[in-house]
Amino acid sequence: MFRIHHLLVFSVAPLLLAAADDNTLSLPPEEMNVVVRNTAMPEMGDSRIGKILGRYYRDGLGGPEVWEKIVSLKVSGELKTKDGELQLNAYQKKPDLIKMNLYKETVQTGLTLAYDGEVAWKQKGKRSKPESMTDVEARRFIHSARFGNYLLYPFAEGKRIRFVDTVPVEGAICHQIRVELDTGYQVDYFIDIRSYLEVKVVNKDLLTDAQNSVIYKDYIREFGMPIAKRVESLEEGKWVSSLTLNDVKVNSGVMPWMFHKPD
Numbered sequence: 001m002f003r004i005h006h007l008l009v010f011s012v013a014p015l016l017l018a019a020a021d022d023n024t025l026s027l028p029p030e031e032m033n034v035v036v037r038n039t040a041m042p043e044m045g046d047s048r049i050g051k052i053l054g055r056y057y058r059d060g061l062g063g064p065e066v067w068e069k070i071v072s073l074k075v076s077g078e079l080k081t082k083d084g085e086l087q088l089n090a091y092q093k094k095p096d097l098i099k100m101n102l103y104k105e106t107v108q109t110g111l112t113l114a115y116d117g118e119v120a121w122k123q124k125g126k127r128s129k130p131e132s133m134t135d136v137e138a139r140r141f142i143h144s145a146r147f148g149n150y151l152l153y154p155f156a157e158g159k160r161i162r163f164v165d166t167v168p169v170e171g172a173i174c175h176q177i178r179v180e181l182d183t184g185y186q187v188d189y190f191i192d193i194r195s196y197l198e199v200k201v202v203n204k205d206l207l208t209d210a211q212n213s214v215i216y217k218d219y220i221r222e223f224g225m226p227i228a229k230r231v232e233s234l235e236e237g238k239w240v241s242s243l244t245l246n247d248v249k250v251n252s253g254v255m256p257w258m259f260h261k262p263d
Contacts, residue, residue: 022047023163025154032155040067040152049163052175052191053154060196066224067148070094072254073227077245086110088243097259098145115145116259123262130262143185143203150179150187158182170215172199195219197226211236223250 025047027036036042041057041064044050061067072093079086079102090100097117103110112123112130120138123130133141154161164176167190174190181187184207190200197219204211212235216228231243 021162023049025049025053025161027155036155037157038153039155040064040148042155044154049161049177052163052177053151053161056151056191056196058196060191060198060226061148061152062221062224062226067152069251070223070225071251073147074249074252074254075227075245076247077243080242080244081240091254091258092147093254093256093259094147096142096145096147097256098147099259113141114259114261115142116256116261119261120145121261132261139183140205143183149189149198149201150181151177151189164188166193170199174199198228212240213237220248222248225250 041061044054044057057063072091074089074091076087076089079088084104086102087105088100088102090098092098095117097115099112099114101110101112110125113133114121115138120133120141121130122133122137132138150159151161158181160180162178164178166173166175168174169190172192172194174192177189177191179187179189184205186204186206188202188204189198190202191197192199198216200213200215202211202213212233215232215234217230217232219226219228221227227245227248229245229248231245232239233241233243
């Protein structure tokens with residue numbers, strides 16, 4: 001995601017949403033400009049979708065000042081799968097750099113998955129040669145590499161956002177907000193109407209019809225940013241893994257070169 005100084009966020013006048021559809025986010029052409037497209041949390045209007053996103057930015061994510069202070073994230077924890085338990089160390093940096101190291105405590109070798117903004121790559125053990133992911137692997141990995149989520153920068157090109165319904169999910173009542181991306185992905189966010197935190201996210205690849213879901217639990221806040229310490233992942237509705245974070249560090253010196261594919 002493109003990062004701009006928080007003063008630009010507040011320099012954007014409150015945006016009036018087109019009244020044609022109260023549930024679909026839109027803006028009159030004369031109001032659209034580069035600053036609006038590159039603003040993570042613009043002022044929203046009085047439509048239903050505008051009010052929900054406005055509260056999500058403010059109450060859920062902590063507001064634009066918090067977002068602008070966050071540059072990178074480093075986490076570690078335990079990943080449980082049907083094949084056993086793995087240790088996880090992961091790094092993220094705006095806008096979409098990510099690197100994950102997965103390994104077993106009893107085994108020296110592990111798996112590294114990364115995206116440096118241009119190339120998605122993988123490496124099995126430090127002694128093996130790193131290689132680029134297949135097109136299918138890279139497509140999915142890059143889609144999930146976004147720092148934050150696709151509800152941020154709501155007027156960026158290549159996306160459409162709309163309110164779908166208010167539904168019960170995982171014991172909470174949630175607003176279902178759908179983002180349709182030009183990449184061929186459809187992402188449904190289920191946002192708790194009380195806390196305005198994400199309860200569940202469903203990613204659907206419209207090119208292959210594949211679907212995966214992520215359920216977030218036990219939130220903490222670091223630098224004002226919400227981080228779920230427990231994450232459940234499902235494929236086609238079936239459990240795949242459970243992640244428990246043990247350590248979270250914000251803005252801890254993560255540098256761009258750390259994500260590059262080794263020679």
